[in-house]
Amino acid sequence: MPVPFLTLVNDMRIVVVGAGLLGLTTAWYLRQHGLDVAVIDRAAGPGRETSFANGGMLHASQANPWNEPGVLGHALRMLGQEDAALLFRLKALPFMLGWGLRFIRHSSPERYLRNFEKNAHLARYSLAMMADLRASVGTGYDYVARGTLKLFRTAAGVAAAAQMCRQLTDWGIAFEVVDGAGAVALEPALAPIGAKLAGGLYFPADEAGDAHRFCELLAAQCAQRGVVFHYGSTIKRVLRSGDRVLGFSTVSGDYFEADAFVLAAGSYTTPLAAQAGLAVPVQPAKGYSITVPAGAWAGRPTLPVIDDSLHAAVCPLGDRLRVAGTAEFAGYDLGLTPARVGNLFRLLQQLYPDFTAHLDPAQALSWAGLRPMSADGVGIMGRTALSNLYLNTGHGPLGWTMAAGAGKLVADEIAGAETALDLTPYRLARFD
Numbered sequence: 126m127p128v129p130f131l132t133l134v135n136d137m138r139i140v141v142v143g144a145g146l147l148g149l150t151t152a153w154y155l156r157q158h159g160l161d162v163a164v165i166d167r168a169a170g171p172g173r174e175t176s177f178a179n180g181g182m183l184h185a186s187q188a189n190p191w192n193e194p195g196v197l198g199h200a201l202r203m204l205g206q207e208d209a210a211l212l213f214r215l216k217a218l219p220f221m222l223g224w225g226l227r228f229i230r231h232s233s234p235e236r237y238l239r240n241f242e243k244n245a246h247l248a249r250y251s252l253a254m255m256a257d258l259r260a261s262v263g264t265g266y267d268y269v270a271r272g273t274l275k276l277f278r279t280a281a282g283v284a285a286a287a288q289m290c291r292q293l294t295d296w297g298i299a300f301e302v303v304d305g306a307g308a309v310a311l312e313p314a315l316a317p318i319g320a321k322l323a324g325g326l327y328f329p330a331d332e333a334g335d336a337h338r339f340c341e342l343l344a345a346q347c348a349q350r351g352v353v354f355h356y357g358s359t360i361k362r363v364l365r366s367g368d369r370v371l372g373f374s375t376v377s378g379d380y381f382e383a384d385a386f387v388l389a390a391g392s393y394t395t396p397l398a399a400q401a402g403l404a405v406p407v408q409p410a411k412g413y414s415i416t417v418p419a420g421a422w423a424g425r426p427t428l429p430v431i432d433d434s435l436h437a438a439v440c441p442l443g444d445r446l447r448v449a450g451t452a453e454f455a456g457y458d459l460g461l462t463p464a465r466v467g468n469l470f471r472l473l474q475q476l477y478p479d480f481t482a483h484l485d486p487a488q489a490l491s492w493a494g495l496r497p498m499s500a501d502g503v504g505i506m507g508r509t510a511l512s513n514l515y516l517n518t519g520h521g522p523l524g525w526t527m528a529a530g531a532g533k534l535v536a537d538e539i540a541g542a543e544t545a546l547d548l549t550p551y552r553l554a555r556f557d
């Protein structure tokens with residue numbers, strides 16, 4: 126049954142698939158242009174899939190793609206280790222062969238650096254756009270503006286990271302190198318392990334906040350301004366004729382027509398776009414988080430901390446602590462592996478031994494989500510070979526960081542406005 130659109134504000138009607146971070150920011154900025162926008166999501170509300178319980182950090186400082194030089198050797202060394210930071214499940218390998226070869230090709234030093242720079246520019250722009258969004262959404266999403274501290278256990282680790290990050294300053298992202306005492310001065314809750322810390326890098330401009338709460342606030346603001354939401358609606362078929370998408374049909378028999386369509390369905394963008402004949406090189410990379418109440422601990426941390434040796438991060442969100450990390454290539458499987466959840470509890474206690482007395486695992490929320498990982502580590506945005514189909518996906522471990530900027534850029538392009546960054550290096554066509 127065709128679903129009627131809302132009252133036309135101007136001639137252009139847009140359907141956005143996905144009410145996660147990327148779909149919502151796109152919808153918001155499309156509406157700011159006065160366009161008529163409908164958002165479709167299979168979940169019962171906004172931000173219920175990957176944007177639900179992520180690491181919480183908006184960290185332009187971590188813009189480096191995961192496919193850094195040497196990633197293949199690193200992955201091979203970890204093969205078969207159930208608690209490895211990077212785990213490949215055998216059953217997923219046949220589906221990711223082509224993607225995997227591209228992922229490895231993009232780990233050459235030149236490509237890695239180029240992709241790192243693209244991410245850094247988008248991330249900086251995105252943090253500026255977050256300030257713009259906060260003017261409408263407010264800060265009621267456990268917003269923290271204290272920066273990020275990345276910790277290392279060896280002096281060589283600090284030196285290597287400082288060397289790797291040296292370009293960040295050229296791209297406008299400042300950092301400071303601190304020793305163990307400097308790390309404890311920044312986050313006093315680290316004092317019990319201060320002697321074990323070689324030091325770290327402090328990135329003052331990073332932010333943090335709860336992505337799900339942000340999605341709820343932004344969706345409410347969108348709805349107030351006339352964006353129509355269709356929750357509980359799963360897109361099943363993408364209908365195409367020539368170089369245009371005609372419409373999307375749902376499992377319940379609804380049919381959505383529009384002048385333009387945006388696929389912001391996270392890792393599920395790939396199978397949807399394939400129906401329209403587009404190959405989108407995005408694979409799901411499962412990550413885990415635990416969220417624990419910490420209100421009873423007077424000395425709880427207030428600074429987001431990344432522990433390099435444990436490949437995970439602890440982010441304070443109001444009176445809770447969110448611990449997130451690890452990557453598992455296991456297809457679309459969302460099952461929780463006890464060993465990987467256990468790792469996150471272990472990290473929390475290793476980093477903050479004083480918290481053990483206050484930690485009640487029964488109160489923890491354990492969660493897994495699928496990072497939409499592009500083959501080169503850079504998000505895929507903007508127009509495609511089909512004249513009315515646009516993408517906003519593939520932001521991988523950086524989707525919270527990139528959401529505001531990516532949403533604005535895609536919306537500006539659809540509305541025919543000038544985009545603040547040239548979208549050419551971010552389009553799907555770069556993989557041709």
Ligand SMILES: Cc1cc2nc3c(=O)[nH]c(=O)nc-3n(C[C@H](O)[C@H](O)[C@H](O)COP(=O)(O)OP(=O)(O)OC[C@H]3O[C@@H](n4cnc5c(N)ncnc54)[C@H](O)[C@@H]3O)c2cc1C
Nearest residue numbers: 143145146147167175176180182360391412523524525526
């Ligand atoms: C453990 C973990 C930690 C992370 N930590 C951070 C971090 O600290 N900082 C950071 O920047 N990023 C982080 N990320 C990455 C970030 O969370 C993601 O990049 C981001 O949430 C992706 O948003 P999205 O809108 O693309 O996808 P999603 O949030 O998954 O949204 C896609 C939406 O599409 C809908 N959908 C899918 N298919 C269909 C269909 N057929 N019909 C209708 N609807 C459909 C889904 O219901 C979903 O709501 C982390 C991710 C994980 C897993």
